[in-house]
Amino acid sequence: MAKTQAVLLVIATILVVSSWVPVSYCAKKPVTVARKEDIPFIKCQVCEKLASQLYHQVQKKQAQISPKKVSEFQIIEITENVCNLKKEEADWILRIDIVEKGDKLELVEQDAEGQCNSECKTIEKACQEVMGYSDTDVAEYVYTSRPDIESLVNFLCKDLTKACSRKPPPVPKNRIPGEPFEPKPAKEAEMERIMKSMEFFFWGAANMLQGMPGAPGMKMYSREELMNMKNFGNEDADDDEDDDDDKDFPSNLGKVLRGKESKKVDWKEKISKGIKNSGEVLKRHANKYSNQIRQWWRRAKAAARSKKSKGGKAEL
Numbered sequence: 001m002a003k004t005q006a007v008l009l010v011i012a013t014i015l016v017v018s019s020w021v022p023v024s025y026c027a028k029k030p031v032t033v034a035r036k037e038d039i040p041f042i043k044c045q046v047c048e049k050l051a052s053q054l055y056h057q058v059q060k061k062q063a064q065i066s067p068k069k070v071s072e073f074q075i076i077e078i079t080e081n082v083c084n085l086k087k088e089e090a091d092w093i094l095r096i097d098i099v100e101k102g103d104k105l106e107l108v109e110q111d112a113e114g115q116c117n118s119e120c121k122t123i124e125k126a127c128q129e130v131m132g133y134s135d136t137d138v139a140e141y142v143y144t145s146r147p148d149i150e151s152l153v154n155f156l157c158k159d160l161t162k163a164c165s166r167k168p169p170p171v172p173k174n175r176i177p178g179e180p181f182e183p184k185p186a187k188e189a190e191m192e193r194i195m196k197s198m199e200f201f202f203w204g205a206a207n208m209l210q211g212m213p214g215a216p217g218m219k220m221y222s223r224e225e226l227m228n229m230k231n232f233g234n235e236d237a238d239d240d241e242d243d244d245d246d247k248d249f250p251s252n253l254g255k256v257l258r259g260k261e262s263k264k265v266d267w268k269e270k271i272s273k274g275i276k277n278s279g280e281v282l283k284r285h286a287n288k289y290s291n292q293i294r295q296w297w298r299r300a301k302a303a304a305r306s307k308k309s310k311g312g313k314a315e316l
Contacts, residue, residue: 032118034125041105046126047163051153072143079135083127093123097181103170113189115182130163
């Protein structure tokens with residue numbers, strides 16, 4: 001019962017913070033798809049950038065937890081997420097533009113994140129094709145060997161995946177150019193980072209609630225479904241407020257306009273204040289459950305090694 005209440009507290013806190021997100025940031029964007037025909041031209045470059053990202057993200061994680069050593073579980077988490085645009089580890093993809101250079105396509109890094117259109121999806125797809133089912137193999141290599149960038153590029157792009165084993169073909173002359181790189185507004189980029197950081201806590205807590213006593217018939221919604229719900233289930237609040245404003249119109253017009261304007265201006269302040277107040281609660285619960293997962297992972301790995309060791313001795 002105590003665990004259920006704790007998980008409910010985490011979800012409630014996240015939904016309160018989420019309800020402050022302006023409707024303009026929740027609007028559904030046009031769906032774009034990857035241009036699969038472009039993947040052979042950029043696959044090797046994507047692999048090289050992927051290897052570089054893995055190296056730097058592991059180094060960053062190491063700096064955060066020093067003097068402790070980055071665990072294999074933490075490295076696996078990076079390798080699993082680095083090609084998924086729904087995860088923070090894949091934000092590097094948003095800074096790359098595909099540029100035509102003669103009969104080649106070149107990946108050019110930009111100073112800011114861009115809107116994720118077809119080129120962004122194409123890079124994500126190429127990254128996923130490179131990584132495939134090799135994420136645990138890559139994580140094990142990084143954990144055991146601690147390679148430099150050049151060694152990691154050779155292992156991932158030449159030995160393991162063969163992404164750079166051959167020269168890319170020339171780009172057809174009749175290829176339709178991709179869309180120009182469109183920088184993303186700073187506020188929008190910040191909001192997406194906030195939503196991604198909250199998503200881990202929400203899905204972890206919601207999945208723990210499934211099947212628990214006291215939470216019967218709980219339905220899981222995707223993040224997109226939640227974002228498209230008006231005010232996350234609080235749609236009546238604004239309607240009631242608007243009805244009250246209309247009663248004294250036009251005598252209170254100035255007050256109404258000032259109120260509407262203040263709501264637009266202080267949303268960022270509300271989010272910052274809400275996250276600051278609820279951050280410690282989220283951190284305590286996240287640490288608790290992440291520690292449980294790490295302990296389970298260590299026991300599972302130890303059991304597997306023990307079983308393998310015993311099997312080898314029996315054969316001898």
